[in-house]
Amino acid sequence: MVRQKRGKIMMTEYKAMVEKYSMLIEADEWNKQSTGMHMHSLKSMWYETEETQKHTDNGMVVDYSYPDGHIERFQDGKLIYTFGKKLEGDALLAAYKDKS
Numbered sequence: 001m002v003r004q005k006r007g008k009i010m011m012t013e014y015k016a017m018v019e020k021y022s023m024l025i026e027a028d029e030w031n032k033q034s035t036g037m038h039m040h041s042l043k044s045m046w047y048e049t050e051e052t053q054k055h056t057d058n059g060m061v062v063d064y065s066y067p068d069g070h071i072e073r074f075q076d077g078k079l080i081y082t083f084g085k086k087l088e089g090d091a092l093l094a095a096y097k098d099k100s
Contacts, residue, residue, distance in 0.1 A: 024089070027096035031087065036065040047071055047083045055080060068095050 039062045043053040062074045070084035
């Protein structure tokens with residue numbers, strides 16, 4: 001929708017949608033930055049489960065944590081497990097807005 005306001009033409013119909021999409025791109029970039037890395041062969045990490053304890057039987061693992069709380073586990077350079085769920089959409093936006 002185009003509105004005229006005191007001689008100026010303003011595009012208002014998609015403004016909120018564009019702002020939300022812009023914030024979503026920002027939040028996605030924020031969530032790509034690792035907040036920590038642990039290289040270990042422990043079976044006692046606070047997020048470990050019975051299922052994932054076997055991963056260290058084959059050697060060291062590397063766990064990367066991310067701002068939204070999910071943790072990705074790698075072994076020999078390959079992603080072998082994700083703890084938690086990587087946030088997307090409105091859930092990611094909410095976490096991003098609450099970051100400060």
